[in-house]
Amino acid sequence: MKIQDKEFGEVIVRKSPLVRGVRFSVSTSGRLAMSVPTYTTEFLAKRFLNSNRKVIREKLPIKDPGEQRARDYQKKLLMKKAREYLPYRLDYYAKLYGYSYDKCRLTHANTRWGSCSSRRTISLNIGLMKVPEVLRDYVIIHELAHLNHMDHSKEFWAEVGKHDRNYKNHEKKLKMFSPGI
Numbered sequence: 660m661k662i663q664d665k666e667f668g669e670v671i672v673r674k675s676p677l678v679r680g681v682r683f684s685v686s687t688s689g690r691l692a693m694s695v696p697t698y699t700t701e702f703l704a705k706r707f708l709n710s711n712r713k714v715i716r717e718k719l720p721i722k723d724p725g726e727q728r729a730r731d732y733q734k735k736l737l738m739k740k741a742r743e744y745l746p747y748r749l750d751y752y753a754k755l756y757g758y759s760y761d762k763c764r765l766t767h768a769n770t771r772w773g774s775c776s777s778r779r780t781i782s783l784n785i786g787l788m789k790v791p792e793v794l795r796d797y798v799i800i801h802e803l804a805h806l807n808h809m810d811h812s813k814e815f816w817a818e819v820g821k822h823d824r825n826y827k828n829h830e831k832k833l834k835m836f837s838p839g840i
């Protein structure tokens with residue numbers, strides 16, 4: 660459920676049988692999010708919101724509605740670019756170095772550039788479209804190497820190093836960027 664609020668813009672309401680009372684947080688888009696018990700009606704959610712307005716304003720870094728929309732737009736553009744690029748780039752390196760993966764997924768989490776699951780799905784963050792190509796390629800090679808080593812062992816890094824001799828430097832440079840949009 661979503662409610663429109665004059666001050667906070669679009670507010671995301673997540674219903675969960677596990678929640679008692681109400682909890683406020685900030686979504687990755689900078690919107691206000693509230694977790695409420697399943698039975699909560701829109702009327703009740705709005706009442707919770709109104710009675711906590713002051714605390715929310717003081718404690719949570721909510722983006723204003725204009726910024727929220729700008730971020731939505733940026734995300735859409737980035738997703739479009741990523742969709743036209745990342746799966747093909749992944750495929751290119753996989754073929755070049757003889758890896759086989761099952762699926763490529765695009766994500767937009769705030770914390771990780773990529774991941775590789777035991778089911779051989781490689782996830783790549785669309786925020787990669789904002790970093791220099793050489794770092795983007797490093798992340799792809801890093802995740803491909805996880806297909807053979809699901810850890811960060813010596814063997815894993817040796818494999819990354821085979822395909823990217825400057826991986827240490829790339830890993831360090833990547834820390835100067837944030838995957839979040």
Ligand SMILES: [Zn+2]
Nearest residue numbers: 801805810811
């Ligand atoms: Zn890793």
